[in-house]
Amino acid sequence: xxxxxxxxxxxxxxxxxHNPLPSEPMFFMKPDTALLQNNNPFFYPDFSQEIHYExxxxxxxxRVGKCIEQKFASRYYNEIGIGIDFTARDIQxxxxxxxxxxxxxxxxxxxxxxxxxxxxxxxxxLGNLNFHLDINGTTVQKGNTGDMIFEIxxxxxxxxxxxxxxxxxxxxxxxxxxxxxxxxxxNLQAYIENDLMLEFYVK
Numbered sequence: 191x192x193x194x195x196x197x198x199x200x201x202x203x204x205x206x207x208h209n210p211l212p213s214e215p216m217f218f219m220k221p222d223t224a225l226l227q228n229n230n231p232f233f234y235p236d237f238s239q240e241i242h243y244e245x246x247x248x249x250x251x252x253r254v255g256k257c258i259e260q261k262f263a264s265r266y267y268n269e270i271g272i273g274i275d276f277t278a279r280d281i282q283x284x285x286x287x288x289x290x291x292x293x294x295x296x297x298x299x300x301x302x303x304x305x306x307x308x309x310x311x312x313x314x315x316l317g318n319l320n321f322h323l324d325i326n327g328t329t330v331q332k333g334n335t336g337d338m339i340f341e342i343x344x345x346x347x348x349x350x351x352x353x354x355x356x357x358x359x360x361x362x363x364x365x366x367x368x369x370x371x372x373x374x375x376x377n378l379q380a381y382i383e384n385d386l387m388l389e390f391y392v393k
Contacts, residue, residue, distance in 0.1 A: 192359045193220040193302060194349055195275055199339050199364025215340045215348045218296060226303040231393045234374050238278035243372055244365035245323040245331045245380055248273040249342055250307050251359040258350040263343035269307035272321055272380045272387045275362050276301040305388035317341060324379040333366030
């Protein structure tokens with residue numbers, strides 16, 4: 191099982207981190223050990239002092255596919271969920287300054303809390319889907335999939351040029367503006383529309 195995570199797919203988020211907008215999808219990968227499931231707590235790692243949340247709609251692949259045309263991409267997933275791309279921002283900055291890869295800032299153990307998955311048919315339009323994150327009862331991040339630079343089907347077509355999709359592969363589709371730090375004791379609640387999909391504590 192592979193986890194693909196899309197970077198800079200919302201223009202406001204790219205601007206808040208002072209990054210240029212991409213001309214084509216950019217992505218990195220996380221190992222399966224990054225998954226944190228069943229609302230289990232996230233234990234703050236001792237190697238970072240600045241763990242940031244990034245809330246994202248997640249797509250689960252349901253068919254094997256390679257070099258998928260965009261017009262057929264919708265056939266390769268039938269469920270979506272929501273997840274958090276935890277980022278060790280202090281480590282990421284140091285890696286970027288040195289021109290080093292920054293997997294250690296993004297792909298560490300339990301860096302990808304993820305909700306249950308629900309049928310995409312529940313939603314009238316995946317291109318107009320609201321989602322948000324509350325921390326300790328206060329909304330800290332809101333997004334709508336209509337603001338994606340590259341829509342879901344485009345992402346599937348692009349990634350499949352380079353990698354064969356297998357059943358169960360996941361795509362974290364990018365985060366909107368509003369990312370920020372978490373601290374020990376925080377309660378995170380992630381919603382798609384008004385449905386609570388994911389809830390866990392930072393310990």
